[in-house]
Amino acid sequence: MTTATLQIRDPAWPWRLTWIGASLFLLWPLLVTTEFRPWLLFEAQSREPTWRFLAAMLPPTTNADFLWLVLREAWRTVAIATAGIALALLLAVPATLVSVRVLSISALSGRMAPVSFALRQLVRWTLILLRSVPELIWALVFVRVVGLGPTAGVLAIALTYGGMLGKVYGEILESGDAAVTQSLLRNGCSRLQAFSYGLLPQNAAELISYTVYRWECAIRSSVVLGFVGAGGLGQQLDGSMKMFAGGEVSTILLVFVALVGIADFVSSWLRRQLG
Amino acid sequence: MRVELEQIDVRHLAARPGASAALNLDHLSVAAGEQVAIIGPSGAGKTTLLELIAAALKPRFGEVQLDGQNPWRLHGTAQQRLRGHLFLAPQTPPLPPRQRVVTAVLAGALPGMGLLASLRSLFYPRDIPGAYTALEAFDLGEKLFERVDRLSGGERQRVGLARALLTPASLWLIDEPLSSLDPHRAQQALSTLTAAARQSNITLIVTLHQVDAALANFSRIIGLRDGEMAFDLPVAEVTTERLAWLYAQREEALTVDSEPDAPPLPAVAVQCR
C-alpha cells in the first residue's frame, strides 16, 4: 500500500459531461418547437373548461338506449379490426412468401439470381412503404373515394397492417433454422411445399402470437379511424366530444378500456396456450 | 460485533410441511473480533447459517442476537442501522454486469452514505483512492474502471471480497470466497481478509470447502452436517478422523439403494388415439 494519496481521475467523466451537455443542448429546441408550457394548464382560462368537462364526465351516461348504441358500436369496432386483419393476412402471406430469402431456389447454389433478388427487394420496400404511412392517412384518402363508413377503415387497416405483418413475418421466418427448408428445396420440393412442411411448423407459434398481438392493436386503431368517419366507437366518441356530452364520453371510454382489457386477456391466454 | 444464536430452527422458504429443518442449532456464540471457519459437505446448511446471522432469513424458532439485539424485534430505521453493521458476501459475486468495478466496489460503503452522497457517487465515484486501495489488496488495482462483465470469474469473486474492505461493518460473513480462485490467489485472499479483520477487530465468519485452507488460516473451526452442528472446536483439536467422519458419512448415503426393485408391470398394450 502506498503512503502517498493516489489521485486518479474517472476516465468516463469527460464523456459523461459531454453527453449531458449535448442532451440539454438538444432539449432546448424541443421544448421551444413544441410550445411546451406546462404552466398553461393551470391558468384560469384552461382550468375552467377542464373542470367543467371533468365534472360533466361524472356520472357516466347509463340509460339503456345509449348503452345499447355503445355496445353495437363496440362490436363494429371489433368487426372492423377483425375484417381488416383478415384482409391484411391476404396481403401479407403472399408477400412474405415472395420476399423470404430462405425460400430462394437460386440461392441454394451460392449467389441469388439478380432477378429474384430484385423482386425480393421490391416486395420488401413495398411492405416498408405500406407500413410507413399511418393508417389514418389511408383512411382519409379512402373516405374521399368510398364515402364515410366502415369500408374505408377496413381497407386502411388492411393496407397498413398488411405491411407490418408482412415485414415481421419475414423477420420471424428468416430468424429460424434454415436447414430443414433448404434440404426440402434441394430434394426438389416446390416453394409452397417447403414452406408448409419446413418453415410453417417451426414458426407457427410465434407467427400466431404476433398476429393476435397486432389484432389487439388493430382494435385500438379502428377507434382512431372512427375520428375520420370510419364508424365504430371512435366516431361515436368524436360526436359526443364535439357536443361536450361528458357523461357519454366517459361511458364510451370505460367500454373501450374494458374492450381492450378483454382483447388483452384473450391474447395472453392464446400465447400461453401456444407455449 | 458479538453473535449469539439460541435454539435455532430454520426451514427452507419453499419446504413441504413435513420436511426436515434446513438448520437446527442448540447454541452458537462468536465473540467480537473472533475469526471462525465453517466447513461441511454440500447441502449441510452453511449458506443458510450465514444468511440467518445476516438477518436475511427468519428462523422458525429461536433467537438471533447481534451485539445483544435481536434484529427481528427491531423495525424500520433501527433494523436498517443494525444491518449496516454487518456485511454478507454471497457465493456468486452480487455485481451488476454492466456496472464498472469502481462503482460496484464503492457500493459496499452505501450504508454510511446519505442519499445525496449516494446519488452524486453514481455520477462521479466519491472515493476512488479508497476503491483502488481495496482492489490493490487483491491484486486488481488496474481493473478499477473496467466493466464487471469484462472480468473473469475469479476476478469478479475478488471484487466481491474487496467490497468488504470498504464497508462500515463490524461483522463479515463470507460465503465460499475461494470457489473460483487458484491456490495462490486463494491464500492471498484469505490472508488479506484475516489481516484486515484482525486490524479493525472485525468478527469474521467464513464458510469454506477447502478444508486445508480453513485449518491453516483460522483458529476456530465449526463443522456442519445435515443442518446440525457436528463440532465446534479450536483448530488444534480438529483431527483427520473427525474430518473424515464429517465428510464420509455423506458419501455413504449416496451409494445406498433407496428403494427395492419394483415388481414388473403386467404386459398389456393399449392402442391410443
Place this chain on the structure above:
Amino acid sequence: MTTKPIAANQPYRMPPPLFDARCRMCWFVLALLSLVVASFVTLELQWAAFFSLEAINNMGRFLGEFFPPDLSTNFLIKLLYASGETLAMSALGTLLAAVAGLALALPASRLHAADAARLRSPTRLLLNALRSIPELVWAALLLISAGLGPFAGTLALACHTSGVLGRLYAEAIENAAPGPAFALRTQGVVGARVFLYATLPQVLPQIVSYTLYRWENNIRAAAVLGVVGAGGLGQLLMYHMSLFHMGKTASVLGAMVLLVVLVDALSYGLRRIMTR
C-alpha cells in the same frame, strides 16, 4: 420379452378427428372463424362501391390530382418547419413518457420476494388505462386543457406511451437477477439506492431499447395527431386536404413517409450503438 403382448383392443387405423370436442384449441379456432365471418357479414361493406368502374375511375382521377406534388421553396420551408414540429413532439413525448414510465414502474413491480408491493395492482390498473386509450383520443381530450397546437400533441403522446413503457419497464425490473439487490439489502441499504446501484444498471439496456422502439411508433402517431388540431404535419395535411390542394397534400404525405423512414433508421442505429 419373447412373445409380443396381446392388445386389449384392436388397432384402429382412423386418423385423429379434425374437430375434437375435448380440445380447447378446436373451439377457439371455431370461434375465431365465426368472428371473422360475422365481421364481414355485419359490417355491410361497400365492395361494389369500391370495385365498380365508376369508383376505379374516381380513384384514378383522385390519385392523378396528387401529381405533380407542390415543391415550391416557400412550401418546402413550411413543410420543413412542420416536420420539425412533428419530430420534436414525438421526441419530447417519448422522453416525458420514459421518465413517467420509470416513476410508475417502481410501484408497479414486485422488487423482491418478500416485497408487499401494495401499490402493484392499482398502479398496473392505471398503466393499463393509460395505454388502452389511443394517442388520438388523448389528444382530443387534452385539447380542452392545452388548446390547439403541438403542446396537446406532446402531452397526448406522453400519456399514452407512459402506460406502454411503464408496463414494459416493470416487467424488465421484475425479471432482473436478484443477487446484487439482495446483497445490498442485507447491508441495510434501502429503497431508491438499492434500485439505482443494483437493479437499474442491469435493466438499463432494455429500457433504452424499449424507449427507442416506442419512438419509432410515436413518430407515426405524432404525424397524425395534427388531424384533430395538435400541430405538426397532420394539421398541415388536414388544412390542405379540406381546401382540395392535392399537390400540397401529396408533398405533406411524402414528407410524412420520409420522416417515418428517417426516425426508423435513427432508432435502429441508436439501439445498435447503445446496447453494444
